[in-house]
Amino acid sequence: MNMPEGPILVVEDVPNILELLEVTLRFKGYTVTTARNGEEALKKIAEQRPALIITDILMPKLDGFAMVQRLRTDPATYSIPVMFLSATYVTPEDKSFALSLGAARFVEKPIDTEEFLLTVAELLTQGPPTLPEPLNKLEFYRGYRERLENKLRHKNSQISRTERLLQTLPESQRNAFEALLADSVQDRAEIQAELNEVYAILDSFSKPDN
Numbered sequence: 001m002n003m004p005e006g007p008i009l010v011v012e013d014v015p016n017i018l019e020l021l022e023v024t025l026r027f028k029g030y031t032v033t034t035a036r037n038g039e040e041a042l043k044k045i046a047e048q049r050p051a052l053i054i055t056d057i058l059m060p061k062l063d064g065f066a067m068v069q070r071l072r073t074d075p076a077t078y079s080i081p082v083m084f085l086s087a088t089y090v091t092p093e094d095k096s097f098a099l100s101l102g103a104a105r106f107v108e109k110p111i112d113t114e115e116f117l118l119t120v121a122e123l124l125t126q127g128p129p130t131l132p133e134p135l136n137k138l139e140f141y142r143g144y145r146e147r148l149e150n151k152l153r154h155k156n157s158q159i160s161r162t163e164r165l166l167q168t169l170p171e172s173q174r175n176a177f178e179a180l181l182a183d184s185v186q187d188r189a190e191i192q193a194e195l196n197e198v199y200a201i202l203d204s205f206s207k208p209d210n
Contacts, residue, residue, distance in 0.1 A: 005051055006031075006048065006049050006050050006051040007030075007031040007032055007033045007048065007050050007051065008025055008030050008031065008032050008033070008050060008051060008052045008053075008054060008120070009032075009033050009034070009035065009041060009044055009045065009050035009052070009053045009054070009055075010022055010025070010032060010033075010034050010035075010054045010055075011034070011035045011036075011037070011038065011040075011041040011053065011054070011055035011056060011059070011064070011067070012034070012036070012055070012056045012059075012085070013036050013037055013056065013059045013060060014056075017056075017109075018034055018036070020111075021054065021111075022034055024113060024116070024117070025117075025120070028117060030120075033048070033050065036059070037059045037060050037061040037062055037063075038055075038059060038061060038062025038063055038064065038066060038067030038070075039061045039062045040061075041053070041055065041062075041067055042062070042067065042070065045071070045077060045080075049077070049080065050080060051080075051081075051124060052080070052081050052082075052083065052120065052123055052124055053071075053080055053081070053082045053083070054082075054083045054085060054120070055067065055068070055082065055083070055084060055085065056084075056085050056086060057084055057085075057086045057088065057089045057094075057098075058086065058088045058089065058151075058187065058190065058191070060190055063194060064084060064086075065097070065098070065101065065144055065147065066144070068082055068084075068098075068101045068102065068103060069101055069134070069135065069140050069144075072101060072102045072131070072134040072135075073134045078131070078134070079128055079129065079131065081104045081123045081124075081129050082102065082103050082104055083103070083104060083105045083106075083107060083119065083120070083123060084098050084103045084105070084106045084107065085107050085108075085109055085111065086106070086107075086108065086109060087108065087109035087110070088151065088187070089147065089151065090108050091150065093146070093147070093150070094147055094150075097143050097144075097146075097147055099132075100132060100135060100143070101134075101135065101140075102129075102131040102132055102134070104123055104129050105119050105123065107119065137201075137205075138202075138205055141198055141201050141202050141205075142202070144198055145195070145198045145199070145202060148191055148194055148195040148198060149195065151191050152188065152191050152192060152195060155184060155187055155188045155191060156188065158184050159181065159184050159185060159188060162177055162180055162181045162184060163181065165177060166178065166181065
């Protein structure tokens with residue numbers, strides 16, 4: 001198999017998932033580089049252009065949606081193919097928004113390894129992707145706001161269900177759900193922080209230029 005020019009960049013903030021993806025790809029002979037969030041990924045891309053980017057969506061500092069929007073609006077990185085992986089953003093609307101940004105594929109976690117490797121091989125051999133026009137800033141942030149608001153509602157519902165369940169569980173079963181609740185609360189904080197930034201950006205569009 002001919003190896004692609006440039007590495008595969010895997011962007012994932014969960015260490016065990018990042019390691020799994022990296023080991024799986026290296027085992028098949030691919031050169032792999034990694035990043036733990038969108039900001040780190042952009043630095044890696046500036047150092048060496050990847051042949052393919054495989055990225056999670058929900059990440060600290062700069063998430064997958066925002067990172068890909070930056071790539072698509074920069075002529076130097078516009079055509080790099082991107083595969084989104086997500087266990088959180090999986091509604092039809094999420095996928096539609098991802099594809100409108102120019103993602104070549106959208107894969108749900110947990111990952112089927114054989115299907116994942118087949119998709120990687122397809123993306124690396126199919127030639128330059130046919131991409132939609134990049135969204136303008138206002139279109140992007142409006143769509144992004146909707147995705148974040150929907151995700152925040154879902155996360156609040158999940159937290160409420162877990163809190164109610166904890167009240168009924170025996171002590172011996174509480175630890176696992178308390179850990180799940182802590183993770184959900186952390187996810188909610190990250191989503192809310194990102195949403196607050198998006199609200200501020202959208203608010204700036206409605207103000208006349210000084």
